[in-house]
Amino acid sequence: MSDKVKLDRHGVIGIITINSPPVNALSTEVRAGIFESMKRAIADPEVKAIVLTCGGRTFIAGADITEFGKPPEPPGLDEVLAAIENSPKPIIAGIHGTALGGGLEVALACHYRVATKDAKLGLPEVKLGLLPGAGGTQRLPRAVGPELAVKMIVGGDPINAEVALKNGLIEEIVEGPAAGSESFARKVLDEKRPLRRLRDDDSKLQAAKADPSMFTNAVASMTKKSRGLQAPFAAADAVGYAIDLPFDEGLRKEREAFLKLESSDQSKAQRYAFFAEREAAKVSGIPEGTKPRNVDRVAIIGAGTMGGGIAMSFANAGVPVTLIETGEEQLKRGMGMMQKNYEATAARGGIPADAPAKRMGLINGVVGLENVKDADLIIEAVFETMAVKKQVFGALDKFAKPGAVLASNTSYLNIDEIAKETKRPQDVLGMHFFSPANVMKLCEIVRAAATAPDALMTAVSISRKIAKVPAVVRVCDGFVGNRMLAQRIKESDKLLFEGALPQQVDAVVTKFGMPMGPFAMGDLAGLDIGWRSRQDRGIKSEIEDALCEAGRFGQKTGKGYYKYEGGSRAPLPDPEVEKLIDETLQRLGRKKRVVSDDEILERMMYPMINEGARILAEGIATRPGDIDVIWLYGYGWPIYRGGPMFYADQVGLKHIADRLAYYSKESGDPSLEPAPLLKRLAAEGGSFASLTQPVKAV
Numbered sequence: 001m002s003d004k005v006k007l008d009r010h011g012v013i014g015i016i017t018i019n020s021p022p023v024n025a026l027s028t029e030v031r032a033g034i035f036e037s038m039k040r041a042i043a044d045p046e047v048k049a050i051v052l053t054c055g056g057r058t059f060i061a062g063a064d065i066t067e068f069g070k071p072p073e074p075p076g077l078d079e080v081l082a083a084i085e086n087s088p089k090p091i092i093a094g095i096h097g098t099a100l101g102g103g104l105e106v107a108l109a110c111h112y113r114v115a116t117k118d119a120k121l122g123l124p125e126v127k128l129g130l131l132p133g134a135g136g137t138q139r140l141p142r143a144v145g146p147e148l149a150v151k152m153i154v155g156g157d158p159i160n161a162e163v164a165l166k167n168g169l170i171e172e173i174v175e176g177p178a179a180g181s182e183s184f185a186r187k188v189l190d191e192k193r194p195l196r197r198l199r200d201d202d203s204k205l206q207a208a209k210a211d212p213s214m215f216t217n218a219v220a221s222m223t224k225k226s227r228g229l230q231a232p233f234a235a236a237d238a239v240g241y242a243i244d245l246p247f248d249e250g251l252r253k254e255r256e257a258f259l260k261l262e263s264s265d266q267s268k269a270q271r272y273a274f275f276a277e278r279e280a281a282k283v284s285g286i287p288e289g290t291k292p293r294n295v296d297r298v299a300i301i302g303a304g305t306m307g308g309g310i311a312m313s314f315a316n317a318g319v320p321v322t323l324i325e326t327g328e329e330q331l332k333r334g335m336g337m338m339q340k341n342y343e344a345t346a347a348r349g350g351i352p353a354d355a356p357a358k359r360m361g362l363i364n365g366v367v368g369l370e371n372v373k374d375a376d377l378i379i380e381a382v383f384e385t386m387a388v389k390k391q392v393f394g395a396l397d398k399f400a401k402p403g404a405v406l407a408s409n410t411s412y413l414n415i416d417e418i419a420k421e422t423k424r425p426q427d428v429l430g431m432h433f434f435s436p437a438n439v440m441k442l443c444e445i446v447r448a449a450a451t452a453p454d455a456l457m458t459a460v461s462i463s464r465k466i467a468k469v470p471a472v473v474r475v476c477d478g479f480v481g482n483r484m485l486a487q488r489i490k491e492s493d494k495l496l497f498e499g500a501l502p503q504q505v506d507a508v509v510t511k512f513g514m515p516m517g518p519f520a521m522g523d524l525a526g527l528d529i530g531w532r533s534r535q536d537r538g539i540k541s542e543i544e545d546a547l548c549e550a551g552r553f554g555q556k557t558g559k560g561y562y563k564y565e566g567g568s569r570a571p572l573p574d575p576e577v578e579k580l581i582d583e584t585l586q587r588l589g590r591k592k593r594v595v596s597d598d599e600i601l602e603r604m605m606y607p608m609i610n611e612g613a614r615i616l617a618e619g620i621a622t623r624p625g626d627i628d629v630i631w632l633y634g635y636g637w638p639i640y641r642g643g644p645m646f647y648a649d650q651v652g653l654k655h656i657a658d659r660l661a662y663y664s665k666e667s668g669d670p671s672l673e674p675a676p677l678l679k680r681l682a683a684e685g686g687s688f689a690s691l692t693q694p695v696k697a698v
């Protein structure tokens with residue numbers, strides 16, 4: 001018998017308990033344990049009903065993702081589920097925590113399900129580039145109807161116990177999973193309830209069989225944002241099989257589709273991203289047992305777009321915030337912007353109707369820096385110049401309570417220099433949020449030379465608490481994300497001087513799966529910022545300078561690299577820009593050539609990857625996965641391509657190094673020479689994934 005699954009008997013009730021930390025995933029051992037226990041309980045004449053429940057923090061959270069891609073070991077989950085479903089004795093799933101993926105599929109094969117009030121039930125396989133592969137697409141529509149099933153399977157988000165009860169996914173909400181399911185099992189026996197096999201119950205499919213539009217509309221609305229992804233469409237098709245085909249036929253087609261996705265590049269990338277995200281929260285070079293400091297209240301300095309977005313992220317997680325401005329006018333504007341933002345989300349149905357008032361109630365807007373005094377964590381989000389930051393941190397030193405963590409939201413400035421303005425550099429670090437901060441999931445945490453381990457852990461743990469994905473980096477200009485982005489911007493600029501147009505470059509980048517190309521992004525951010533900074537530093541960028549001189553600052557002036565009409569944010573190619581580029585090239589005596597889309601893609605991606613290699617070699621990032629997490633959650637890198645370093649491994653490092661060497665020679669730009677680490681790995685036939693230790697210990 002397995003150590004991870006045990007069978008007990010309480011009178012006539014057989015109780016199967018899974019205990020496989022951390023999340024009771026369905027590893028081979030757990031599957032075998034359930035299978036064996038099930039057979040024994042069915043064979044035991046004393047047992048009249050069986051309960052399946054879990055110890056630890058959660059019900060089964062799914063198949064064991066680490067087993068995907070390896071040769072399958074028996075028993076298969078389908079075999080286990082058939083044994084459950086065909087049991088002549090009633091089987092009741094007692095759910096607590098999260099019943100996800102294969103975990104919910106186990107519960108769906110049981111005859112009854114009960115769950116605790118805080119339980120979540122879902123089929124999130126699509127987020128791993130998969131679809132439910134053990135009957136979920138066939139049984140869930142039979143349990144809750146195809147409309148909700150499409151929402152859950154194609155969207156991947158779980159529902160809570162209350163919604164599950166309302167829609168017939170569970171029978172009862174219970175106090176505790178073990179006791180609750182046991183007493184429910186006795187009720188089933190007392191009332192002589194029939195075995196309810198979802199496979200035999202087509203009643204909830206009838207409406208969709210009669211009117212397929214209800215199903216197709218649900219699919220259309222759920223796949224709206226699935227550009228480039230395979231899994232959501234395959235998952236929707238599989239739910240369709242439940243409506244159109246007999247159960248066994250649907251099950252067979254579901255399995256086929258699952259296996260196809262399991263071996264797809266997209267799913268490999270998405271599974272990699274799942275683990276990279278969790279790895280990134282583990283900080284290297286920290287003494288074992290380091291605990292984060294307590295954070296009960298946060299103060300945010302600056303109620304602009306960034307400060308407001310950060311304040312909302314904390315309020316969304318129930319953390320009280322003191323939001324500080326220098327004057328009443330600025331404060332009023334900031335508070336109004338957050339209120340409007342919340343109300344718009346509530347109007348769309350994104351948050352409950354009473355959420356705006358509740359969340360705004362957690363944000364205390366005040367004037368004056370002295371109000372930071374009660375905060376355990378202070379995040380500065382003021383104007384992005386060193387002088388202003390230094391002034392704020394100097395003043396913070398006077399007002400912040402001892403032990404408060406002092407964070408800067410700077411996107412590229414030197415945190416070591418900022419820390420020197422205080423007498424407590426051990427408490428200072430960077431927490432770089434991405435715009436819009438209440439939406440974007442990344443928090444790039446910058447560890448300065450003197451940052452104390454527990455201050456760093458505080459930033460990591462609070463980021464997770466507010467549902468951000470933390471990635472720890474070291475100090476350098478632009479940190480990891482913006483330092484790599486600078487390479488792409490430089491290259492995109494050069495492409496215009498060779499004959500490519502903004503719309504051509506952007507189209508290549510968006511076709512690759514990024515939400516925006518570099519020129520549309522420039523228009524969104526505002527071209528005037530870079531222009532002014534270039535003027536201050538005496539630098540020129542002939543085309544962009546010419547655009548700015550013509551008053552084309554981007555979206556804010558309705559014109560930039562593109563034109564924007566009727567208040568729309570949709571970029572429209574503008575012949576005037578083409579003319580302006582032509583004139584600039586003529587003036588500079590540059591010859592245009594046809595630049596292929598393949599070349600554009602290489603030049604948009606490879607210099608960034610090259611910079612990523614330098615970043616690893618310098619110890620600015622510890623793991624390639626951390627760089628990928630930064631790009632996935634801070635810059636909208638398509639999840640199905642895993643991140644730039646994962647992508648590089650897929651393309652092949654030798655090819656990338658060769659192409660960089662070629663572009664460096666062609667353009668005479670030594671910065672495009674392959675970085676030493678890239679060169680070494682390419683020569684060894686290695687990959688970034690093969691770097692199991694940091695290149696440079698930090």
Ligand code: 3H9
Binds near residue numbers: 065066100125128136
């Ligand atoms: C599936 O079920 C396919 C079937 O349809 C068909 C089969 C034929 N496997 O997230 P956390 C690890 S596909 C292996 O930090 P939390 C995780 O790596 C699966 N490991 O905790 C981490 O390890 P470490 C469908 C897993 O409390 C530790 O557990 N299911 C798995 O913030 C803690 O994780 C899913 O997609 C797994 N399935 O969140 C659910 N899950 O400590 C995926 C977790 O070494 N899981 N680990 O870094 C989750 O969404 C979250 O982990 C969960 C807990 C909500 C459960």
